[in-house]
Every structure is written in structure tokens, then in C-alpha cells.
Amino acid sequence: MQLDLRTWIILGSIFLGAIITTRTLRWLISRSYKAASAKIKVDPTRYKFTKNALSMIIWMIALGAMASYIPELKALAVTLFAGAGILVAVAGFAAQQAFSNVVGGIFIVMFRPFRVGDLIKVGTRDYGIVEDITLRHTVILNFENKRIIIPNSVISEETIINDSIEDDNVVKFVEVGISYDSDLKKAVSILQEVAMAHPDCLDNRTAKEKKQGVPQVVVRVYEFDDFSINLRAFVWCKDPLQVWKMHSDINIKLKERFDEEGIEIPFPYRTIVFKDGEKKKFNKQTTKT
Template sequence: MENKILYWGIVAGIVLIAYIASLVARRLLNRIIKRKSENLREDPTKFVFLKNSTSFIIYSVALIIIFMITPALNDIGKGLFAGAGILAATIGFASQKAFSNILSGIFILIFKPFSVQDTIEIKSDMLKGVVEEITLRHTVIRDYENRRIIIPNSLISETTLVNSTIVEERIKKHIEFGISYDSDIDHAKAIIQDEICKHPLFVDSREEAEKNESSPQITMRVIALSDFSVDIRAYVWTNSNDDAFVLQCDVFESVKKRFDREGIEIPFPYRTLVFKNKPESNK
């Protein structure tokens, strides 16, 4: 009886030590993350990943020690080894996804397709947001509705990503407008250019030589002659994806008001109905 109490006391002590060690380690790493990422401006991804890996490693070591020093668990271990073939197959099948997520998390840390605070887009799921956290199992993304999307690392490794921050945040946004066939294309282009250029988030990307030659600040093209509209696309530079979204919304509103004032029609589908009178039958 005393031996059992001693064994379980040791087990409880190991669990308590593991808990305290994990708590202390995470707090220390939190301080390191804050200092490194803010003061030294280093990438915080590796520190966040290490913080989440620390608890896993500490508890794994504690579990191994418990198996080694507790006779009751040694007996269980012997029983498990008796059916090692079936057990290995079962565990391997059940934990395949878990290990896949862990390995994918390690590959994300090593090869860095994205980091914490990067803006990424997952094409397959039409998901776009900011990376908040990378753990052993999953990645947390904050979308533009302030929701947290939790995605297993294995799924992220198998899909196509668009990283808007990996080299530079500045992007070229395509903003499209449709005008009627009766409207003046040159006048419409002049309105669009004027409204975009005076927006505070617009970035003039011209080289010095282009500025000296008075080249247009914005490139615009007629990209299609659709069934009901002439489609014009403006290629607009901004400093970030967030700025591009705000600029696009503001420009849609200001251009629509200018179009209304200056007689540029934004078309909508027309239908022409023809009614034919049937000839009267001879009586």
C-alpha cells in the first residue's frame, strides 16, 4: 500500500514539475518574443513556434519518465508490446494526420513560405487574412471580419498560397469599370484617373524618367467589349492590400458620382421585346 502511494506520489510530482516547467518556459519565451520582435525587429515566427513546441516536449519527457519508473505502467507496456504488430498499424493509421501536421509545421518553420503577421490568401478556400500564430498542429489566420480561422498545417502545405508580404507589401490593384456604348471612353478614363490620383492611398509608381516625360500616373486599358458595356481596367499601385481595398471602395463611390454628374452611363442589361400580331383567320 505504501509503495503504491509512493509511486503515485512520484507520478503526481512529475506531472506537477512538468506543468511548472512548461509554464515558466512559456513565460520566458513570451518575453523573448516581445523583445526580439519589437526591439530587434526580428521575425517572431520561430519564437512563437518554439513556445508552442516547448510544452509538447516537456510533457513528452514527463510521460516517458512515468513509464520508466512506474511498475504498473511497465506491465501495461509489456502487454502492448505483445500485440506490437496490430498496435503499430492502428497507431500509425490513427496518428498519420497528427504526425503529418507536426511535420508540416516544422517545414513551415524551416522553409518559411509565410511568417507571423504576413498577409496570405489560400486559393482553394478563397480565404484571406493575417497569420496570427503557427503551432505544431495548425496555423491561426485572422480574416478581414476579425474571425480566427484554424487550419491544419498539412492542408496548408498541400495548397497554393499567395503571400502579399513575403517580399514587399506594395501591390498593383486592378479596378474595373463598365460604361455604356454611347458614353465617351476618353472622358470616362479622365474621370477615373482624376479620382484615383487624388486619393491619399494612391502610390505613384512611375520611374523618374517617366515623370520627366509626363507619362500618365495610371495605366488604363479597354479590356473587353461585353454584351452591354465597354469594360475599362485601371492598374493602381498602393502600399498594402488593406490600402488597396479601401482605395477601391472609395474610388467606386467617387467615380459613380462623377459619372452621374457628367453624363457617363453605367449600363445594365437591356431586353428588347417584340410583339407580333397573328393575322386574322378567314371565316
């Protein structure tokens, strides 16, 4: 396949025009988003998705235009369109998965189960922050600084836990076990004091609850275990990204306070019972040793 200079110039112009047009549109959309963000809080999801969608459309148009200037490809296109029914069936089957990803991406943008910047958990995967939503996949940045790339068709069928949608306030269970010999009321009081002293602890009580005397941090005894009485504190935080740090800080401070106040966090105990014959045998072996 040999092309003359004029055809090469036209192809190069189309290719260069596609690059310039794509970058210009992406720059204009980014500028529009930044200008809107300076005035009000806006959702970046649609801006990012629009940039990706326009880029794909421009490149599809450019590739089609370039193909029309190459005689061999143009003749091939005419031949293929002659059997349009077969072509559509084959192309539809081949592009089924890709098309479902595009449709999934459009549904995500339309119905917004999550947005760019939300903290989410998809199925059994780790928690992460939505970094980008493209036509094909969604990019999630987890807390190990790894990017989880999930096809939109897959993510549309999964159960999504969104910590950021509607309300950023999140409650964290701070759980600890104390021994049966420890002062239960004292342990509850210390747990409440330590939790409420943390700067990220949020008072999420309603006016009615405050009037009724409901404590800021509610502590419940939820289980009598084999070796411990297990307590659960309901600690609210205003930022789902800070709740993990708050939990760690409370656990550290709680251990220090329990040690100071003589509240025991027990470890499992085992009681070994020897029969008479086994006890004598054990004593004899111990004496030889």
C-alpha cells in the same frame, strides 16, 4: 490500481514541474521576441512555433516519467516494447496523419511560404491573416473575424497566394463600365483623378516610367461588352489590408463624379420585337387592361 502517498507526491511534482517549466519557457521566449522586436523587425513565426514545439516535448517527457512510476503502466510498457516491431508498425500507421502535420509545420517554418501576420489565401478559401502556426495546424483569421484552422499537411499541398511576402505593395483593379454614348477620354481622366486623390494610392512608377510620362494610374479599355465599354484602372496600394477600403472609397467617389459629369454607368437593355399578329394581340390585351 492503488498508489501510495509517495507515488502521488512524485506524480504531482512531475505534473506541477511540467506546468511551471512550460510556462517559464514560453514566457522567456515571448520576452526574447519582444526584446528583439524593440530593436529590429523580426519574424514571429519561429518564436510561436518554438513555443509550441517545446511545450509538446516537455509534456511528452513528463507523461513518460509519470508512467514509469506507476507499476501497471511500467509493466505494460515493458510488454509492449517486447514486441517493438509490431508496436512501431501500428503506432506509425496510427500516427501517420499526425506526423505528417508535424513535418508540414516544420517545413512551413523552414521554407517560410508564409509567416505569422501575413495576409494569405489558401486554395479556394477566403483571404485571412496568419495568426498562429502550431505543430498540428495553422490558424488563419479571416475578415469575418472567424478562425480557419487548417492541418499543416493539407496547407502544404495547397496553392498559397501571399500578399505580404517580399513586397507589401499590391495593385488593385478598379473596373467600371460606361455607356457607348459617354465621353471615353473624359471617363478615363475622371477615373485617374479619383484614384490618385485617394490617400492610400501609391505611386509605384520607376524613374524610367516617370521620365517616359507613364501616368501614376494606368487605365485600359479591356472589353467592349453588349451594353458598355469596360475600363480597368491599375491602382497601387502600399498595404494589402487597406486595399479593400481604398477600392470601396474609389467606387463611391467615382459614382458621384460620373453623375456630376454626365458619364453613364449603363444597366442591361432588352429590345422586344413583336410580329404583326403578336403585336395586335398585345395591343388588344393592353387596351382591355
